[in-house]
Structures are given as C-alpha cells and as structure tokens.
Amino acid sequence: MDYIIQTIISALSVGSFYALGALGIGLLFSVLRLINFAHGDFITVGAFALIVPSAAVSATVAIGGLHPVLLIVCIVAIVVTLALISYFIVFQRLQTSSPATMMIVSFALGYTLQNAIVMIYGGRPKAVNLFPELTGQVQLSDGVSVQLLQLVIIAVTWILLIALVLFLKRTKVGVQMRAAAEDFRMARMLGVNGKNVIALAFILSGGLAGIMSLLFVTQTGVLTFRMGVPIMLFFFIATVIGGMGSLVGAVVGGYSVGIVSVVLSAILPEELRGFRDACVFILVIVVLLARPQGIVLTKAAKERV
Amino acid sequence: MIEANTPLLRLIRYFWPLVVLSVGLLIIVAIVDASGDIILAQTLIEGLVRIVIVAALYLFIGNSGIISFGHIGFVLVGAYATAWQTCCPYTREMFMPGLPFYLLNNSHHFIIAIFLGGLLAAVVALIAGFAIMRMSGIAASIGTFAFMMVLYSAYLRWSTWTSGASSVIGLPTTTTPWVGYIYAVVTLTGAFLYSRSKFGLALRSSRDDEVAAKAAGVNVFRQRLLAFVVSAFFCGMAGGLFGHFLGMLTVDSFYLGMTFITLSMLVVGGMQSLSGAVVGVTVLSVVIDVLRRLETGIAGVSIPTSSAEVGVGLILLLILIFRRTGITGNQEIYWPFKADVNAAAAMKRQS
Numbered sequence: 283m284d285y286i287i288q289t290i291i292s293a294l295s296v297g298s299f300y301a302l303g304a305l306g307i308g309l310l311f312s313v314l315r316l317i318n319f320a321h322g323d324f325i326t327v328g329a330f331a332l333i334v335p336s337a338a339v340s341a342t343v344a345i346g347g348l349h350p351v352l353l354i355v356c357i358v359a360i361v362v363t364l365a366l367i368s369y370f371i372v373f374q375r376l377q378t379s380s381p382a383t384m385m386i387v388s389f390a391l392g393y394t395l396q397n398a399i400v401m402i403y404g405g406r407p408k409a410v411n412l413f414p415e416l417t418g419q420v421q422l423s424d425g426v427s428v429q430l431l432q433l434v435i436i437a438v439t440w441i442l443l444i445a446l447v448l449f450l451k452r453t454k455v456g457v458q459m460r461a462a463a464e465d466f467r468m469a470r471m472l473g474v475n476g477k478n479v480i481a482l483a484f485i486l487s488g489g490l491a492g493i494m495s496l497l498f499v500t501q502t503g504v505l506t507f508r509m510g511v512p513i514m515l516f517f518f519i520a521t522v523i524g525g526m527g528s529l530v531g532a533v534v535g536g537y538s539v540g541i542v543s544v545v546l547s548a549i550l551p552e553e554l555r556g557f558r559d560a561c562v563f564i565l566v567i568v569v570l571l572a573r574p575q576g577i578v579l580t581k582a583a584k585e586r587v
Numbered sequence: 588m589i590e591a592n593t594p595l596l597r598l599i600r601y602f603w604p605l606v607v608l609s610v611g612l613l614i615i616v617a618i619v620d621a622s623g624d625i626i627l628a629q630t631l632i633e634g635l636v637r638i639v640i641v642a643a644l645y646l647f648i649g650n651s652g653i654i655s656f657g658h659i660g661f662v663l664v665g666a667y668a669t670a671w672q673t674c675c676p677y678t679r680e681m682f683m684p685g686l687p688f689y690l691l692n693n694s695h696h697f698i699i700a701i702f703l704g705g706l707l708a709a710v711v712a713l714i715a716g717f718a719i720m721r722m723s724g725i726a727a728s729i730g731t732f733a734f735m736m737v738l739y740s741a742y743l744r745w746s747t748w749t750s751g752a753s754s755v756i757g758l759p760t761t762t763t764p765w766v767g768y769i770y771a772v773v774t775l776t777g778a779f780l781y782s783r784s785k786f787g788l789a790l791r792s793s794r795d796d797e798v799a800a801k802a803a804g805v806n807v808f809r810q811r812l813l814a815f816v817v818s819a820f821f822c823g824m825a826g827g828l829f830g831h832f833l834g835m836l837t838v839d840s841f842y843l844g845m846t847f848i849t850l851s852m853l854v855v856g857g858m859q860s861l862s863g864a865v866v867g868v869t870v871l872s873v874v875i876d877v878l879r880r881l882e883t884g885i886a887g888v889s890i891p892t893s894s895a896e897v898g899v900g901l902i903l904l905l906i907l908i909f910r911r912t913g914i915t916g917n918q919e920i921y922w923p924f925k926a927d928v929n930a931a932a933a934m935k936r937q938s
Contacts, residue, residue, distance in 0.1 A: 315725075317725075317729075372904060372908065375908045376907065376908065379911065380724070380725075381724070381725040381728075382653075382654040382724070382725055382728045383654070383907065383911070385654070385656075385725070385728060386654065386850060386854060386903075386907065387904065387907050389847060389850075390847075390851065390900050390903040390904050390907065391900070391904065393847050393896065393899075393900045394896075394897055394900030394901060394904065396896075397893040397896035397897045397900065398893075398897055400891075400892060400893035400896075401891040401892065401893050401894060401897060402891075404892075405892065405893070511843065515736060519733065522729055522733075556743075556744030557740070557741060557744050559736070559740040560736075560737050560740045560741040560744070563733050563734075563736040563737040563740065564733075564737055566729070566730075566733040567718055567719065567730055567733050567734060567737075570722060570726050570729060570730050570733075571718055571721065571722070574722070574726055
C-alpha cells in the first residue's frame with residue numbers, strides 16, 4: 283500500500299512536469315501550428331543562465347545565488363526574452379510555411395542554441411546545487427515518505443494551470459488568444475491583432491519553460507547542454523497524444539504519458555523495463571492512427587493534424 | 588554548339604543531371620585520392636556516405652512532399668545488420684552474445700552484408716510504412732519521428748544483439764573513397780531513375796495535389812509506401828558503409844544529430860531536386876570541415892568548439908528564412924547546350 287501511494291505521487295509529479303511542458307508546446311501550436319522543438323532548449327538556456335560561463339566542472343553561481351524570488355523573476359525574464367527574440371527573428375518570417383517546415387526550423391533553432399551553449403560554457407556537465415532544501419524527504423504517514431520536490435512540482439503545476447485558465451477566460455487578451463486558437467483567420471478579421479496574440483503565446487510558453495528549468499535543475503542537480511532534448515521528446519508525444527492545438531489536451535496528454543511511463547516501469551518485468559520508452563513511442567503511432575485528433579478533440583482538429 | 592540529335596547525345600541529355608553529378612564527384616574523389624591527404628579522405632568518405640543518405644531522403648521527401656524525420660532509424664538498422672555479418676569474427680560473441688548460431692559463426696563478404704543490411708531496413712520500412720504511410724502531412728512526419736525514437740530506444744536496450752549503450756568495435760574498414768563513390772553513384776542512379784519513372788511521377792502528383800492525384804487514379808498510400816521502402820533500402824546500405832568507414836558502431840550516433848545534419852543538407856540544397864541533395868551535402872561538408880579545422884586552430888586563428896554545429900544551424904535558418912527552395916531552387920542541373928525550348932521546359936516540369 284505504501285509503495286502504491288509512493289508510485290501514485292511519483293506518477294502525478296512526473297505527469298505534472300510533462301503537462302507543463304506539453305502546455306508550452308500546445309500554446310504555440312494552437313495559434314501558430316508550430317511544434318516547437320526548441321522548447322527543451324529554452325529550458326536548457328534557463329538552467330544555464332543560473333551560472334557564470336566557464337568550462338569548470340563545479341559551476342560558479344551568479345543568478346543562482348540571488349534571493350529565490352529575484353532568482354525566479356530573472357530566469358523567467360531571460361527565457362521569455364529568448365522566446366520573444368526567436369519569434370521576431372525566426373518564426374515570424376515563416377508563419378505561412380507548412381507545419382513540417384516549421385518543425386525543421388525549430389529543430390535548427392534548438393540545435394543552434396545547444397551548440398551556442400557549448401561555445402559559451404564548454405561541453406562538460408556541471409553540478410549545481412539549487413534549492414537543496416527541496417530535495418529532502420517528507421514523511422506523509424508511517425512508512426510513506428516522498429521527496430518534497432515532487433509535491434512542489436504538483437503544486438506549482440496546478441497554481442500555473444489555474445492562473446493560465448483565469449488568464450484565458452477572464453482577461454481580454456486571454457479571450458482573444460482562445461479565439462485565435464479556434465480559428466486564426468476569423469479572429470484576425472474580427473479585430474484580433476494576430477502578431478500580439480502570437481507574441482503573447484511565446485511569452486507564456488517561455489515563462490513556463492523558465493519555471494520548468496528551475497524545477498528540472500533542482501531535481502537533477504546537473505547541467506548538460508543536451509538536458510532539454512530527452513524531456514522535450516516526452517512533451518512532444520504528450521502533445522500529440524493529448525490532441526494538438528488543444529490546451530486541455532496538452533494537460534491530459536502530459537498526465538497520461540507521465541502516468542503510463544511510471545506505471546510501466548513499475549509493472550514491466552525486469553528484462554523488459556528497458557523497453558519502456560519504446561513502448562511509449564509506439565503509443566504515439568497507435569494514437570496517430572486510431573485517433574489522429576488526440577484524446578481531447580478541438581473543433582478545428584481535423585485540418586490541424 | 589552541340590545539338591542533341593544523335594541517339595547517344597539524347598541519352599546523355601536524358602541523364603544529364605546524373606552525368607554531371609557523377610562526373611563532378613568523380614573529379615573530387617580523384618583529386619583527393621591523388622593528394623594522399625588522409626584527413627581529407629576521411630571527410631570525403633563521410634561526405635559520400637551522407638550523399639547516399641541524403642539522396643535516399645530526396646527519393647522519399649522530394650517526391651512525396653512528406654518530411655521524414657525517421658530515416659536515420661533505417662540507417663541504424665542497416666548498420667547493425669551489416670555488423671552482425673562482418674564485424675570482428677573473434678570477438679563477435681563478446682559484443683553481441685545474443686546473435687543466432689549462424690551469425691555468430693559465419694561472416695559474409697562486405698558487399699553482400701551491406702546489401703542484406705539494406706534489405707532488412709527495407710523490410711522494417713515496409714512494416715512501419717503500412718501504418719505510417721496512411722497518414723498525411725504533419726501527422727506522417729510525426730509518425731516517422733516517433734518510429735525513429737522506437738528504433739533508437741529499442742536498439743539501445745537490446746544489448747545482446749547491439750551491445751546497447753557501449754560500442755561495437757572492430758568492423759573492417761573497407762569503405763574507401765572509391766567504394767563510397769560507387770555506392771553514391773548507385774544511389775544517385777536509383778533516385779534519378781525512380782523520380783523519372785511512372786511511380787515517381789505518380790508520387791509527385793500526390794505531393795502537388797493529393798486530392799487531384801487520387802481522382803486521377805493514383806493509389807497514394809501504395810506510391811508512398813514504395814518510395815518509403817526504396818529509400819529505406821538505400822539508407823540501410825548507407826548505415827553499413829558508415830560502420831565500415833568508422834570501424835565501430837554506437838547506437839547514439841544514429842539519432843537526432845545525424846537526422847539534423849542530413850535533413851539540413853537536403854533543405855540547404857533544395858528538397859525537391861537530386862542535384863540539391865548533392866549540392867547540399869557538398870556545401871555543408873565543406874563548411875563543417877573548414878570550421879572544424881579552425882576550431883583546432885590553424886594559422887593562429889582559433890574559434891570556440893561547436894562553431895561548426897552553430898554554423899550549420901545558422902546556415903539552415905538563413906536558408907529557411909530567405910530561400911526556402913534551397914541553393915538549387917529545387918531545379919535539376921539542365922542541359923546547357925542548344926536544345927529545343929520544349930525539352931527544356933519539360934525538364935523543368937519534371938524536377
């Protein structure tokens with residue numbers, strides 16, 4: 283029983299993390315049809331912004347040494363700026379091209395960012411000790427102890443989700459964004475400024491990436507220039523499984539992928555456990571074939587995917 | 588002025604892009620071979636193997652219009668299938684203890700092994716294609732990408748056959764520049780003949796207008812599947828060549844990095860032309876080589892590590908932003924001599 287509770291909490295925390303990431307991708311896909319492969323690298327940039335550029339293995343912190351509130355604000359601001367720059371310099375000029383071309387573009391952007399990090403910081407992994415007080419265990423009841431960070435991830439996710447929902451439902455720009463996600467051309471004809479809406483999507487997506495970079499570094503304690511790639515792949519499949527272009531779908535997809543992978547590694551026999559990722563990826567192809575619109579259906583889904 | 592009146596000249600004109608590309612590569616290979624520069628020869632072989640991959644990518648992407656992110660998975664399959672047959676006869680059991688008895692105790696000739704490697708990749712593509720080629724547009728792209736991730740993570744864990752995360756060492760290094768050249772020309776010929784065949788024409792019609800192609804009786808699924816399988820075959824052979832060039836294999840080298848480089852080469856050259864594939868590989872290979880040399884420091888100039896990768900990324904971004912049809916503008920190299928206007932227009936239409 284204790285083991286089951288621990289597994290559930292760990293599944294929820296992994297799922298929350300994937301849901302946040304999938305949301306970052308889903309936001310951009312809904313208004314721009316862009317599958318942003320550079321999203322993982324935005325997270326990497328946020329993580330590397332914590333430290334001073336050097337090739338040393340034990341990193342010297344700069345922003346990472348600030349007061350927590352200031353630290354979070356700085357990192358989020360840096361990643362949001364990066365996201366906006368990449369919109370104005372790169373993606374804005376390619377708005378009319380096909381989703382697959384945009385996918386290559388974001389691939390190129392991510393690859394460039396990764397290697398720019400190597401140019402500046404060197405290619406060796408670096409150890410960073412961020413928020414060490416969060417990595418301790420907490421005792422929930424007799425025999426059930428979980429990492430505090432897991433609970434923090436779940437809490438942060440739900441705070442951000444609620445904030446995002448309120449923003450999208452209650453503010454004028456939020457409503458405009460939902461309208462643009464539903465039907466971009468129609469929304470523009472009705473007076474929504476398309477450029478602003480897309481820029482806003484980049485800001486939100488970048489902000490999520492900034493916060494995720496902090497959560498991720500706290501959890502792993504290591505910085506590598508490719509740290510964003512493997513998690514990005516899971517965000518991506520979460521978006522596909524949940525339904526591209528639907529924000530609810532992104533959250534549902536994130537939780538599904540997180541829960542499925544934690545449960546698979548808990549129940550698969552030892553010799554098959556290594557094939558967990560392969561199983562999750564096959565799931566993508568199955569979903570694309572059986573239900574191409576994803577778990578959650580959007581009105582415009584048919585032409586989207 | 589040469590007018591293409593005799594049958595031989597007509598033949599040459601028909602195959603003109605192929606002739607130019609093959610002769611161009613021949614000259615490059617001959618010069619490098621004569622110079623005796625070993626490092627240059629390494630770059631050349633790598634470039635030739637990439638031409639095989641990128642030409643195979645052109646065969647599928649250029650004709651079908653579906654951008655595949657998954658072909659490196661077939662390179663992976665071909666590479667390991669070849670290694671099962673040729674690698675390290677004395678230590679094969681140590682690296683890959685799970686191989687069946689026949690493979691553990693028999694080695695095939697390099698040419699046969701590469702052919703069988705390509706064949707296995709084609710079979711895998713046939714099975715995967717039955718599912719993936721039913722999709723269109725971005726869904727198909729995502730499907731190929733997911734399939735590559737499946738292959739990668741399966742090979743990474745399938746350690747009794749692939750040595751898993753560690754490398755397989757001791758493949759005979761039989762891929763010389765001339766071997767690479769022959770395979771490159773074979774692949775270019777295959778891709779050229781395919782795109783001039785009725786199958787290529789049917790597939791391109793579906794690329795330009797899927798609904799109209801279907802209405803005209805093209806079985807889009809079957810045409811896509813055919814191109815997918817043929818291009819996977821060439822990719823599989825490229826994998827075998829790659830293994831026999833490096834003398835070792837790791838699963839990691841057949842993943843996002845290689846996908847990105849080969850796809851960049853195709854896009855930079857021009858996605859819808861065979862000449863574009865070759866031009867893209869040549870240009871980016873030269874850029875990478877020059878920047879790599881600068882990274883190690885030549886003539887007192889030294890630039891930071893990874894400049895080559897950043898350079899490739901930036902070139903690709905610039906091409907995508909400012910010239911989406913690539914360096915060749917999606918055109919083939921056409922007959923430069925006096926030719927009747929109709930033929931020139933026909934050539935243009937065909938590319």
